[in-house]
Amino acid sequence: MKYELTFKECSISSFDCGDGKVWFTAEALANLLGYADDKQVNKIFQRRKDEFTESMSMLAKVTMNGINNSLREVEVRLFSPRGAHLIGMCARTKVAKELRIWLLDLIEKESGVDIGTLEKEEFKDLPGEQIHHKIAEFNRKSYEFRGKPGSQSMNQRRRDLKKIREATVLALELTQIKICDLGDFPEDEEVES
Known part of the structure; x- marks a missing residue:
């Protein structure tokens, strides 16, 4: 070009x-x-x-x-x-x-390659699958443009990895179903049908 x-x-x-x-x-x-x-x-x-x-x-x-x-x-x-x-x-x-x-x-x-951002505020408006996709895409671009051995952008890649870890923890909290504790069930009782 x-x-x-x-x-x-x-x-x-x-x-x-x-x-x-x-x-x-x-x-x-x-x-x-x-x-x-x-x-x-x-x-x-x-x-x-x-x-x-x-x-x-x-x-x-x-x-x-x-x-x-x-x-x-x-x-x-x-x-x-x-x-x-x-x-x-x-x-x-x-x-x-x-x-x-x-x-x-x-x-x-x-x-100056734009690899996007991982803003946690955006996650609340996205469905679970899109949150995980956004994190994976950010990780892929970060590795491609900043993660090659000998790259001068390795320090930025380390900061990106920290963001990715934090975003992944948040994404799991937002997308995992929490089941309340139903207590212990007695082992010797049979359920009648």
């Missing part, structure tokens, strides 16, 4: 890799940083490429118009917002600082 993004008065389209994430070409990043062309961005990348992970930069093959309108395939260097932020840290242009702040905001928006 392509995104139209605006930084200051500069409007750019993100590159579509088919993964639903924002990627910048070196050319677009050079434009945002105020460089004349992408050579400076590529130089920064080459000097610091050991600091980039696969999720921060990659090469993609793109078909472009060549000489005499012939189509040719070229490799283009792409940067995720985290990779673009690292380029911005090394850039020495006037707008680099502002671009880094803008990129951090973009990273927060991109990673």
